Amino acid sequence: MENKDTEWAEQERAAFAALLRQAAPPSDLERRVVGRLSAAGLLARRRAPLAQRSWLLAAGLALLLVGFGLGRWQAPSLNPGPMTRYLLLLHQDRSFRPDRAPVARRAEVGRWARHLQQAGELIEGDRLGLQGRLLTPGGAATTLAPGDVVSGFFVLRAASDERALAIARTCPHLAYGGRIELRTIQPDGRVGVL
């Protein structure tokens, strides 16, 4: 039971209800939220409608038959070219100057990631907690030494080392004094069931 002295009158409640109706989200916010979730690997890609998939299947079969006819059939490649995966590790040490609020920085990195994802060059990425454990050969777990922590990562797909380097140079993390470590992910390095 609320205090009757502070209860809203009917016309005041109507004003609150109107307030809710007035604050409609921007029309493109849904698209941006979906893009951000996709970039973070939290959404599966939307499948093409059935009719479109049927059309693509028919087109693929037609191409296959033409290929056989010419005697030059080749297994269709899943990759558009000789693409290599690269790992970007975002280091945060004393040179890091977070002179913008975290929410604004994340939004900036999010826009960068979305752009790459739309270009097909970003596979995944995420922020990492700044606290962690370092396990020694005996299994003892110690806390990470302060100073230089890896605060996030991105996995890219790029056609060359130069292209990967060019992408890394555009990462907003550098603008805040952060450092980025660029590594290739070895194509034959997949372990067991992973």
Added chain:
Amino acid sequence: MAIAEEERALVDRFLADRDERAFCEIYRQHGPALYGFARHLLERDAVVDDVVQEAWLRAVRRLPSFDGRSSLRTWLIGFVVNCCRESWRDAARHGTEQVADDPLEDAAQPADSHAERLDLERALARLAPGYRTVLLLHDLQGMTHEEIGDLLEIAPGTSKSQLARARQVLRTLWARPAHPGGEDGE
């Protein structure tokens, strides 16, 4: 099917294969309310979009832990509240916003001046963040004091007293509509 069951089914459908269509359904059901809430809770329009996006990102990450004890709307609002509070802390740390030590200090000043009476939206923005949060959760989102207490980690009684105080202060700031329902032309 009851609303809670429908919500659960939709969440499960999304979690089964991270289906974008299922997410868009969730977004369309709750997105406008979450945005409206953040828009009124934050005083700075420039950060609302970012805060709402961040809240969705965190909520979807944690969606597997949604246990249905509260409604999905209430659960999602919790992420918006936390992101808004972070935004206030960031702004205070970076000196882009004045956060009053006394949560009512700012709100109490224009109370005596009719000339400075404000419409509801502007009056809300003048309330101190803590009071505004409780008032919006209760009066705009319809949450109970128990739910507000769980979310803000305060006792339900504290939520109740903060709401009463917030309403009192808001009344002194708010130039009420002259005619019932007449302020939005509907």
